[in-house]
Amino acid sequence: MTSAVIIVLREVLEAVLIICMLLASSSALGLRFRWLPPALLAGLAGAFIYAVFLEDISQAFEGFGQEIVNAVLLLLITLLLLAHNILAMREFKAPQIARLPALSLLILSATIAMAIVREGSEIYLYVYSYGVVAGDITSVLSGGAIGAGIGFSLGTFIYFGLRTLSARHCLLFSSFMALVIGAGMSSQAALFLAQADLLSASEPLWDTSALIAESSLPGELLQAVIGYEASPIATQVGMFAGALVLSLAAMGIGIFSVRNLSSNPEAIRTERSNE
Amino acid sequence: MTSIRLFLTLTLIAIIVMVSFLSSLRGYRESMLEAESLFDLQLLEHVKLLSLLNPELSSAGYARVVEELLLPQQSDLALSAEMRIAYQVFDPNGALVLRSVLAPVTQMTPFEVGYRDVNFNGYRWRVLAIRDPERQHWLMAAQRYDLRYQLAERVILEAVVPTLLSIPLAALLIWFIVGYGLRPIRVLARAVHSREASDLSGVELEGIPKELTPLTQSTNDLLRRLQSSFGREKRFAADAAHELRTPISTLKVQIHNLQAELAGNATNAEAIATAADLHQGIDAMGHLVEQILVLNRTAPDQYMVQFVPVDVYALVRDVVSAEYEQILQRDQNFELEGASAVIKGDATALRSLVVNVLTNASKYTPQGGSILMRVERVEHAGNVGAQVQLQIDDSGPGIPENYYERVFDRFYRLDGDRHSSGVSGSGLGLAIVKHIVEMHGAQIALSRSERLGGLCITITFRAFDVDADTGNQ
Numbered sequence: 001m002t003s004a005v006i007i008v009l010r011e012v013l014e015a016v017l018i019i020c021m022l023l024a025s026s027s028a029l030g031l032r033f034r035w036l037p038p039a040l041l042a043g044l045a046g047a048f049i050y051a052v053f054l055e056d057i058s059q060a061f062e063g064f065g066q067e068i069v070n071a072v073l074l075l076l077i078t079l080l081l082l083a084h085n086i087l088a089m090r091e092f093k094a095p096q097i098a099r100l101p102a103l104s105l106l107i108l109s110a111t112i113a114m115a116i117v118r119e120g121s122e123i124y125l126y127v128y129s130y131g132v133v134a135g136d137i138t139s140v141l142s143g144g145a146i147g148a149g150i151g152f153s154l155g156t157f158i159y160f161g162l163r164t165l166s167a168r169h170c171l172l173f174s175s176f177m178a179l180v181i182g183a184g185m186s187s188q189a190a191l192f193l194a195q196a197d198l199l200s201a202s203e204p205l206w207d208t209s210a211l212i213a214e215s216s217l218p219g220e221l222l223q224a225v226i227g228y229e230a231s232p233i234a235t236q237v238g239m240f241a242g243a244l245v246l247s248l249a250a251m252g253i254g255i256f257s258v259r260n261l262s263s264n265p266e267a268i269r270t271e272r273s274n275e
Numbered sequence: 276m277t278s279i280r281l282f283l284t285l286t287l288i289a290i291i292v293m294v295s296f297l298s299s300l301r302g303y304r305e306s307m308l309e310a311e312s313l314f315d316l317q318l319l320e321h322v323k324l325l326s327l328l329n330p331e332l333s334s335a336g337y338a339r340v341v342e343e344l345l346l347p348q349q350s351d352l353a354l355s356a357e358m359r360i361a362y363q364v365f366d367p368n369g370a371l372v373l374r375s376v377l378a379p380v381t382q383m384t385p386f387e388v389g390y391r392d393v394n395f396n397g398y399r400w401r402v403l404a405i406r407d408p409e410r411q412h413w414l415m416a417a418q419r420y421d422l423r424y425q426l427a428e429r430v431i432l433e434a435v436v437p438t439l440l441s442i443p444l445a446a447l448l449i450w451f452i453v454g455y456g457l458r459p460i461r462v463l464a465r466a467v468h469s470r471e472a473s474d475l476s477g478v479e480l481e482g483i484p485k486e487l488t489p490l491t492q493s494t495n496d497l498l499r500r501l502q503s504s505f506g507r508e509k510r511f512a513a514d515a516a517h518e519l520r521t522p523i524s525t526l527k528v529q530i531h532n533l534q535a536e537l538a539g540n541a542t543n544a545e546a547i548a549t550a551a552d553l554h555q556g557i558d559a560m561g562h563l564v565e566q567i568l569v570l571n572r573t574a575p576d577q578y579m580v581q582f583v584p585v586d587v588y589a590l591v592r593d594v595v596s597a598e599y600e601q602i603l604q605r606d607q608n609f610e611l612e613g614a615s616a617v618i619k620g621d622a623t624a625l626r627s628l629v630v631n632v633l634t635n636a637s638k639y640t641p642q643g644g645s646i647l648m649r650v651e652r653v654e655h656a657g658n659v660g661a662q663v664q665l666q667i668d669d670s671g672p673g674i675p676e677n678y679y680e681r682v683f684d685r686f687y688r689l690d691g692d693r694h695s696s697g698v699s700g701s702g703l704g705l706a707i708v709k710h711i712v713e714m715h716g717a718q719i720a721l722s723r724s725e726r727l728g729g730l731c732i733t734i735t736f737r738a739f740d741v742d743a744d745t746g747n748q
Contacts, residue, residue, distance in 0.1 A: 001303060001428060001435075142432055145439045146296045153289035153296075160286060163277070 004143025005150075006220045007126055012151030013224040015119040017181060018077070020155040022108050024162035025084065025174040029091055029104050039109035043116025050117055051124040064196035071196070073118045074189035078243055080111040081182040082250040088171040088178075089254025095168060098258040179247040183240045184227025190239035191229065204231035279460075283453045288446045295442075299435050306434075310427030314418060315390060318403040321360050321416040326407050328364070328373070360416050361400070367411035383417050392420070459484050463491065475502035509571060516567040523561045530554045566703040569627050570685070570710065584739050585622050587665055588615045588650040594629040595648070601634065606643045613650035616663040619739040620715045628711040631704040632667050632732055639671040645727055646670075652738055663736045668724035679721045683709040708734075 026033065050057070050069070058066040084107055090098045123144070131140030162170050194201040209230035212219045222228035229236060361377035371380065377396070384391045384402040391402050402417040459482075466478050477495035530553055537547045595602075595611060602609050636646045647668040652660035674682060681687055686702040712719045717736045724731035 001432070002300070005300060138432055138436070139428055142435055142439060146300055146435075149292040149296045149439075149442065153293040156285050156289035160282065 001139045001143035001146075004126070004130070004140045005147040006215075006217055008123055008144040008147030009151050010147075010220040010224045011119040011122045011126075012148045013154060013221065014181075015115045016151050016155035017158065017177065017225065018081075018115040019112055020159040021162065021174045021177045021181075022084065022112055024159055024170050025088055026104075026108055027163065028167040028170045028174070029087065029101075030096065030099060031101060031104060031108070035105050035109050036112070039112040040116065042109075043113040044120060046113060046117035047120025047124060050121040051128070054121070054125065061196070064198075067192040067196040068198070070118070071189040071192035071198075073114055074185040074192070077111060077114050077118070078182040078186045078189070080107055080114070081178040081185075082247055083107045084111065084178055085175045085247055085250040086254040086257070088175045089251045090258045092168050092171045092175075093255045094258040175247075175251055179244060179251075180226050182247055183243040184223075184225065186243040187227040187229065187232065187236045187240040190236045191233070194233060194235055199235045202234045205234055205237055207231040280450075280453050280457055284446070284450050287449050287453075288442070291445055291449075292442055295438050299438050303431055303435055306431040307424075307427055310431070311423070314401070314423045314427070315403070318360065318390075318401065318416045318418060321362060322403055322405045322414045325362055325364060325414045325416065326405075326412075360418055362414070362416045364415075365413040369413070372412075378415075378417070382413075383415050386413055393417075459487055463487060467494065475499075475505065512567055513571040516564045516571070519560075519564045520568075523557065523564060526557050527561065530557055563703070566707065570703055570707050581621055582619045583622060584617050585620050585625055586615050586617050587625070587663055587736070588613055590622075590625055591629055591633075591648055591650055591665070594626060594633060598630065598633055598637070602637050602646070605637060605640070607637060607640055608643075608645040610645070610647045611649075612647065614652075616650050616652050617739045618663050618715070618736040620736070621711075624711045624714060628708050628734075629665075631708050632665075632734075635704045636667050636669040636671070636730070636732075640669040640729065641671065644670040644729075647727060653735075661738055663738045665734045665736070666731065668727045668731045669729040670724075670727040671729035673723055673728070673730045674721060676723075682721070708732075 023033065023036070026035075054066065056065075057069055061068050087100065087104050087107065090100075127140055127144055131137040131144075162173060165173060190199060193199040207230060212222065212228070212230065214220070214223065214228070214230045219228060219230065227240070232240075359377060360375070361383070362373075362375050363371060363378045363383060364373035365382065365386075366372050369382075369386065371382070374380070379395050383395060383400065384393050384404050386404065386406075388405055389403070391404070393400055393402050399420040400417040401420055401423065402415060404413060404415045406413055459480075463478065463480060463483070466480055475498045477498055478491055480491065483491055530550065534547070534550050534554065537543055537550055540546075591611060595609065599609075633646075633648070640646055647666075649664075649666045649668075651664055651666075653662050653664045655661035683705050685706045687706075688702040709719060712734055715736060717734055720733045720735075722731045722733065723729075
């Protein structure tokens with residue numbers, strides 16, 4: 001049961017962190033939550049379809065289909081988080097006057113749907129293979145429920161914690177969360193691509209498993225938050241650092257794109273009519 | 276907009292889930308460790324029992340296999356099958372003399388006293404080896420790890436699962452209890468929301484919780500201040516208008532006299548024109564003052580309502596004959612359609628209403644244009660003639676749809692003072708009409724006139740059935 005708790009908690013936490021952070025951003029961006037149910041449903045449907053067709057997907061791309069699809073999903077989420085950071089920093093710099101509501105809705109919904117596809121399919125597969133196929137259903141379901149419960153509780157605290165901040169601080173904090181989560185995801189994507197022989201797999205750069213083992217609870221939680229890997233290969237470290245730099249650059253672009261707006265109403269009008 | 280109920284429910288459930296799940300998890304891990312030592316103890320007891328057997332009864336070199344005993348109950352059998360223990364007995368020379376069916380023919384663990392984890396028969400086993408101090412026999416008992424684990428987990432989950440299942444119930448209870456706790460806020464909100472616009476008296480509610488008392492007190496305080504300032508504003512407008520009537524009448528008489536004097540002196544043409552403008556200005560001021568007075572008199576909270584049966588058709592005809600001169604002056608074509616239709620209302624106020632809609636239409640309809648008034652009984656909710664409709668169409672420029680709400684505001688005139696019609700007015704006419712319509716519980720709607728292309732005002736009253744009313748009395 002403990003392993004079910006840890007695995008489900010890790011997956012749920014990965015998704016819940018993204019969802020809660022984006023929900024807090026969404027209200028700081030002045031959007032209502034009507035977009036959430038369709039995004040959740042799309043994500044759940046996607047996760048189910050992915051899990052059901054996993055066998056066919058795995059066999060595609062010379063047997064590396066699953067790794068490639070996972071990497072693509074992770075990289076797409078990283079890109080969407082970059083876009084979120086641009087939007088959040090625009091709002092941070094020029095509150096209420098530089099909003100792009102339609103684009104924001106699209107980016108937030110797509111990010112959440114994809115995060116659910118990725119984490120939901122993992123949970124479904126775990127429960128299916130260890131619970132249903134291995135016949136350990138009570139144990140896996142109880143463990144899963146405990147893991148999911150703790151994950152959702154943490155999410156609730158994070159969401160309301162972010163909401164206690166002012167809109168601008170909330171956006172700043174969310175952007176830094178997105179930065180770290182995105183970097184972790186691109187590092188995981190690098191590992192998948194290395195497993196699919198699409199990126200070079202070097203010797204691990206270091207090994208911190210003695211300090212924090214990957215399979216321990218702190219290790220799994222760190223993996224959920226920053227994509228912790230005890231013995232990462234060079235490509236992973238490179239992708240992690242690259243994503244961090246890109247995300248910071250995205251935040252800079254967000255601020256730069258609206259630097260004149262607060263003092264130039266004409267620019268705001270043009271900006272809005274272009275949307 | 277954050278909901279207090281949602282916030283409290285979610286955070287409370289999150290706290291309960293966090294605390295109870297973490298303690299369940301801790302309890303699970305502790306219980307699993309405890310179960311391990313219990314199973315170890317069970318192995319020890321088995322070995323002790325084995326030591327009571329006399330292995331010398333078995334001939335040396337021949338390993339006797341102890342068959343599983345059949346237990347009477349099927350369920351006991353299943354449990355025994357899960358719990359079963361493999362054991363071996365070796366003589367002092369290390370030869371196997373006794374073993375259970377499950378045990379291998381080779382020794383399960385080296386001849387060393389104590390517990391050890393070993394693999395055989397494709398599973399991982401927990402083995403205890405002990406040497407009989409008297410006979411120097413080696414006694415070994417072993418249990419499969421996976422079975423120990425499953426059995427322990429099944430027992431412990433029996434305690435964990437109810438905690439998990441109780442969470443939805445707790446969530447439901449919290450949702451209802453928080454809702455119940457917030458009920459006074461809803462009651463207060465409803466009490467404030469449901470009152471009439473004119474009702475500015477304090478909110479009196481019984482059993483208001485002490486957290487809401489400051490809010491209720493400040494609201495009541497605010498309402499009191501609002502009421503007295505409204506009262507002052509109304510009294511001022513009414514008093515000022517009333518006081519202005521006398522000097523305006525004096526001015527009218529004096530301008531009349533001045534114009535009569537100037538008329539005798541034909542050389543002073545400029546002065547005559549100025550005097551005519553002045554006369555017009557004084558008339559406009561007089562009209563404005565009268566309108567302000569009517570507006571204040573017809574305000575719902577000021578008006579002493581005296582409802583009597585009124586025939587709207589007759590009233591319209593009456594008003595038209597009084598105001599016909601204005602229509603004639605502007606060379607407008609007027610038509611009245613319909614038939615007698617009785618409503619219950621205030622005759623003076625209704626006259627004011629008809630005068631205002633008619634002069635409004637005449638004012639904004641260009642020279643030579645048309646005005647059509649219609650009074651008819653119409654069907655409502657399947658009752659024929661349940662309502663009386665007063666409709667006035669004109670061929671004027673009409674009002675753009677997005678201004679329909681605003682034209683009822685006091686002193687609001689389309690395009691401000693630069694009204695495109697070039698007509699002077701007080702901007703109070705439609706405000707007065709709306710007051711009177713509300714006073715009678717009627718409805719007013721503006722639209723584009725289908726027949727004349729200008730504005731169409733439709734006022735719908737509840738019809739008054741003379742016979743039914745007499746019957747009731």
